[in-house]
Amino acid sequence: PEARDKMNPFAEQEAWEEHQIGKSKLQFGSKDRKRSSDDYQYVFEDGIDFVKSSVIEGTQHEEDSDQEDIDEKDMLKRELQHVSLNQDERKTLPIYKFRDELLKAVEEYQVIVIVGETGSGKTTQIPQYLHEAGYTAKGKVACTQPRRVAAMSVAARVSQEMGVKLGHEVGYSIRFEDCTSEKTLIKYMTDGMLLREFLGEPDLASYSVVMVDEAHERTLSTDILFGLVKDISRFRPDLKLLISSATLDAEKFSDYFDSAPIFKIPGRRYPVEVHYTKAPEADYIDAAIVTVLQIHVTQPPGDILVFLTGQEEIETIDEILKHRTRGLGTKIAELLICPIYANLPTELQAKIFEPTPEGARKVVLATNIAETSLTIDGIKYVVDPGFCKIKSYNPRTGMESLLINPISKASANQRAGRSGRTGPGKCFRLYTSYNYMHDLEDNTVPEIQRTNLANVVLTLKSLGIHDLVNFDFMDPPPSEALLKALEQLFALSALNSRGELTKTGRRMAEFPLDPMLSKMIVASEKYKCSDEVISIASMLSVGNSIFYRPKDKQVHADNARLNFHTGNVGDHIALLNVYNSWKETDYSTQWCYENYIQVRSMKRARDIRDQLEGLLERVEIEISSNASDLDAIKKAITSGFFHHSSRLQKNGSYRTVKNPQTVLPRWVIYHELVLTTKEYMRQVTELKPDWLVEIAPHYYQLKDVDDTGTKKLPKGQGRAAL
Ligand code: CDP
Numbered sequence: 001p002e003a004r005d006k007m008n009p010f011a012e013q014e015a016w017e018e019h020q021i022g023k024s025k026l027q028f029g030s031k032d033r034k035r036s037s038d039d040y041q042y043v044f045e046d047g048i049d050f051v052k053s054s055v056i057e058g059t060q061h062e063e064d065s066d067q068e069d070i071d072e073k074d075m076l077k078r079e080l081q082h083v084s085l086n087q088d089e090r091k092t093l094p095i096y097k098f099r100d101e102l103l104k105a106v107e108e109y110q111v112i113v114i115v116g117e118t119g120s121g122k123t124t125q126i127p128q129y130l131h132e133a134g135y136t137a138k139g140k141v142a143c144t145q146p147r148r149v150a151a152m153s154v155a156a157r158v159s160q161e162m163g164v165k166l167g168h169e170v171g172y173s174i175r176f177e178d179c180t181s182e183k184t185l186i187k188y189m190t191d192g193m194l195l196r197e198f199l200g201e202p203d204l205a206s207y208s209v210v211m212v213d214e215a216h217e218r219t220l221s222t223d224i225l226f227g228l229v230k231d232i233s234r235f236r237p238d239l240k241l242l243i244s245s246a247t248l249d250a251e252k253f254s255d256y257f258d259s260a261p262i263f264k265i266p267g268r269r270y271p272v273e274v275h276y277t278k279a280p281e282a283d284y285i286d287a288a289i290v291t292v293l294q295i296h297v298t299q300p301p302g303d304i305l306v307f308l309t310g311q312e313e314i315e316t317i318d319e320i321l322k323h324r325t326r327g328l329g330t331k332i333a334e335l336l337i338c339p340i341y342a343n344l345p346t347e348l349q350a351k352i353f354e355p356t357p358e359g360a361r362k363v364v365l366a367t368n369i370a371e372t373s374l375t376i377d378g379i380k381y382v383v384d385p386g387f388c389k390i391k392s393y394n395p396r397t398g399m400e401s402l403l404i405n406p407i408s409k410a411s412a413n414q415r416a417g418r419s420g421r422t423g424p425g426k427c428f429r430l431y432t433s434y435n436y437m438h439d440l441e442d443n444t445v446p447e448i449q450r451t452n453l454a455n456v457v458l459t460l461k462s463l464g465i466h467d468l469v470n471f472d473f474m475d476p477p478p479s480e481a482l483l484k485a486l487e488q489l490f491a492l493s494a495l496n497s498r499g500e501l502t503k504t505g506r507r508m509a510e511f512p513l514d515p516m517l518s519k520m521i522v523a524s525e526k527y528k529c530s531d532e533v534i535s536i537a538s539m540l541s542v543g544n545s546i547f548y549r550p551k552d553k554q555v556h557a558d559n560a561r562l563n564f565h566t567g568n569v570g571d572h573i574a575l576l577n578v579y580n581s582w583k584e585t586d587y588s589t590q591w592c593y594e595n596y597i598q599v600r601s602m603k604r605a606r607d608i609r610d611q612l613e614g615l616l617e618r619v620e621i622e623i624s625s626n627a628s629d630l631d632a633i634k635k636a637i638t639s640g641f642f643h644h645s646s647r648l649q650k651n652g653s654y655r656t657v658k659n660p661q662t663v664l665p666r667w668v669i670y671h672e673l674v675l676t677t678k679e680y681m682r683q684v685t686e687l688k689p690d691w692l693v694e695i696a697p698h699y700y701q702l703k704d705v706d707d708t709g710t711k712k713l714p715k716g717q718g719r720a721a722l
């Protein structure tokens with residue numbers, strides 16, 4: 001449909017990349033490059049001018065002050081890493097010296113707050129110590145992580161250290177992927193998964209220890225877990241609780257957990273030189289690329305860590321860096337580019353931990369995950385553009401968005417610190433020191449205060465927690481957001497007017513999905529199209545990585561993609577077409593290549609679909625197919641997503657309208673909003689406006705959807721979508 005181009009998130013990216021590549025006139029080895037030793041200023045064609053501004057002092061522990069010794073140890077450690085992960089290596093971690101003390105404290109107290117520098121060994125070692133001390137004989141040890149990649153990678157690491165197969169004694173559990181077994185004693189899991197375990201086991205009886213790790217991240221699930229584990233610790237005196245954090249604001253955790261003792265692990269950290277740009281950078285992507293190359297050609301050996309906001313950005317920079325270094329010839333050392341982000345396939349994740357070969361330099365392109373969750377050895381330089389993606393929520397409009405925002409001072413310092421782990425480091429901030437001083441907030445606002453709470457409210461309600469206002473939150477969410485969540489769940493018929501869980505709500509809570517997606521699935525029963533709807537839900541859950549669009553074959557890729565849209569069926573049905581066509585070829589990989597589809601994403605969708613099928617059975621919804629009735633399928637989708645309806649406006653900023661006969665405005669529902677420099681709707685399907693009234697009469701009235709009248713928007717629905 002003509003709407004597609006306007007919403008094509010690639011459209012803009014493309015133009016932008018062209019601009020980037022066209023602009024790259026960096027000449028390496030050019031005589032212009034000068035560097036004065038102490039001021040760190042060099043002139044670079046198109047280069048960036050940094051000023052050295054401050055030094056973050058290291059907090060070296062006394063015993064560790066012999067730097068050479070550590071460098072040596074570290075080298076040895078790195079060499080050993082891939083030969084064998086023997087037990088001696090574990091003993092080199094800062095936490096090792098405190099092993100016995102820590103175990104004594106765990107024995108003595110029920111709740112302990114543990115604080116230690118990132119990389120000191122909290123995540124990988126503490127669960128092993130607990131296992132060695134016999135806690136796993138009484139029940140599993142759970143260790144929660146805010147990020148799936150961290151849960152997986154840490155579990156892999158620990159299983160190696162223990163010499164067991166991943167999924168046996170040591171396993172992990174993340175949404176849609178359970179890599180544990182009967183044998184599992186140490187279970188790394190996302191905080192969201194532990195939250196879901198409460199649904200089946202409200203007292204967590206099968207656990208002897210719960211370690212809420214990376215507590216400083218204050219994700220929504222972690223915050224809710226705080227309340228729940230605090231509650232069960234009262235009637236399960238045998239359950240040990242460890243709250244571990246990489247930052248020093250431990251008092252807050254201690255206060256919340258009834259003055260729990262704080263256990264500090266002194267870290268080793270070296271001084272980090274901080275450099276700022278002289279003037280603000282107009283384009284931080286470009287600035288990051290130039291800075292990486294500058295470091296590469298002018299700085300002594302040591303790996304580089306660049307903090308970026310997301311997968312797309314990482315992939316773009318990856319490509320541009322490869323493109324630019326290709327032409328550099330043999331005079332410049334090899335630059336190994338290692339991306340790391342949440343959706344990176346597991347096989348590739350291990351790559352970032354591999355030691356850098358002699359003579360080469362590694363550049364790790366990471367999201368916030370490398371801020372505290374993962375430690376990559378060998379990093380000496382950090383490039384910090386100063387941004388991250390932050391979810392924000394406007395309870396008034398009910399609109400949630402992932403926006404690129406400036407980071408906080410705490411984050412900036414955490415990032416800088418990543419360069420000083422194994423020796424003195426340097427951090428290049430792609431912003432001015434004035435920006436740092438005056439524009440950055442001290443701390444990031446906890447997620448609970450800036451997110452849609454519908455999912456959490458549904459979970460809490462199904463746990464029997466009705467009085468949400470008096471729930472023991474560490475930092476309570478805005479009451480407006482709580483109210484909005486209740487309202488939304490009521491609109492989705494998950495709650496009745498007294499705020500009690502309905503049958504629909506109980507069924508919805510079984511699905512580890514956003515309430516809108518679960519509602520769409522539950523509603524598919526009525527429209528007899530559950531088979532199609534779970535396929536769509538699985539494809540949507542995979543994210544934006546189904547279609548593959550290589551630079552040199554964009555036209556072919558776009559044509560292939562259009563095939564699935566025949567009849568202007570909309571993005572949701574197109575996703576269904578992709579899934580079904582793939583299934584017809586007996587899940588052929590070849591077919592994926594031919595159609596510019598990412599086979600990995602499809603396999604994941606299939607996996608998710610299998611699980612959703614299992615859950616359908618659990619909530620007693622029959623699998624029924626209604627493939628020929630597209631309206632029925634779209635109505636089921638609308639039942640979940642009627643909040644996300646939009647009317648297209650004729651607006652000059654749009655791209656060419658491909659099909660001029662179509663009359664505007666038209667009505668669409670979208671899966672999500674993506675906010676970059678502009679706002680895009682992602683996954684859009686046309687709907688008949690009267691469906692809104694038919695399906696959600698409590699939310700839309702006829703006058704809201706009257707196309708003939710003047711522009712009136714349904715209540716609560718902002719036009720911000722467009
Ligand atoms: O949790 P904390 O930040 O205190 O440290 P950790 O994650 O337990 O990391 C301890 C050591 O294990 C670091 O030197 C990491 O580089 C290493 N590690 C690794 O090599 N591979 C992983 N997947 C995880 C950790």
Ligand code: MG
Nearest residue numbers: 122123372373
């Ligand atoms: Mg950790």
